[in-house]
Amino acid sequence: EKQKVSGIAYSAEEAKVTVVGLPDKPGIAARIFGVLSELNINVDMIVQSASVNLQKTDITFSLARLDLSKAVMSIANLKDELAFERLVHDDNIAKISVIGTAMRTQPGIAKCMFEVLSEKKINMQVISTSEIKISVLIQADYAELAVRSLHDAFGLDASD
Amino acid sequence: EKQKVSGIAYSAEEAKVTVVGLPDKPGIAARIFGVLSELNINVDMIVQSASVNLQKTDITFSLARLDLSKAVMSIANLKDELAFERLVHDDNIAKISVIGTAMRTQPGIAKCMFEVLSEKKINMQVISTSEIKISVLIQADYAELAVRSLHDAFGLDASD
């Protein structure tokens, strides 16, 4: 495992927005990210897991803290049009990423990352993966602890 | 927008599993992906959006169709230990990705991708993004239509 992980990245000044109870039908996400794009708000992570009853689902996205209030206000204006239930947001968020190669073929990296955070009682609020990276959003207060613990667990020097 | 997108990728033989109503506390995800890692099941996307009431949340992951029944059985065995509500799965899934550079600074790419799929009435069941890629899971039947429409919209030749 150790040689496959090349580094740990984190970004502290993040915020997250979750649009709760969206109808799960074509056009909904296009409208939300259309509005954000018109306001030139840079969104980092967009995460939607599968809806269960194929009726409603939630979409979470992360962005810079300074864009949070603009994003929340613009999406709140869509409440009637999109008929979502609620809008929640949090500006005390950090993004932590484990970066490596061929993550897909290494099921043990996710397990190791999640176990390290679990041992430190750090709750993962959002999870998103790609071939080269596993990213989680956690409470910002735990960012240093998370980064240090992950460096140790993956046998990286603090400077990686 | 066009010059920032370098290609469209898709993978048809996918399946997805959603673990519904998991307690949102440290250790839960570690246990699920620990079990999958022990069985040497390669997971592709892992997606969890934020829980709303900080009590329960869902985790969706995608994997090769041939690993689906092994994964479902092993997680079903964790139902009492993890106290989740339900386990749903679907083997008629394709993953479609728009690949580009510096996606984070291009809010218009997500909007464009989502609008193209919306126009073709293709529902996005799962969404996950990274700096270089936006990936969605859709019903496998629509894979060709999605890929072709996205090629057209981003001004790519069919061979990109």
Ligand SMILES: C[C@@H](O)[C@H](N)C(=O)O
């Ligand atoms: C919820 C939202 O993503 C919807 N499924 C869509 O395709 O727009």
Ligand SMILES: C[C@@H](O)[C@H](N)C(=O)O
């Ligand atoms: C739901 C699950 O991801 C939980 N939040 C954890 O940290 O394990």
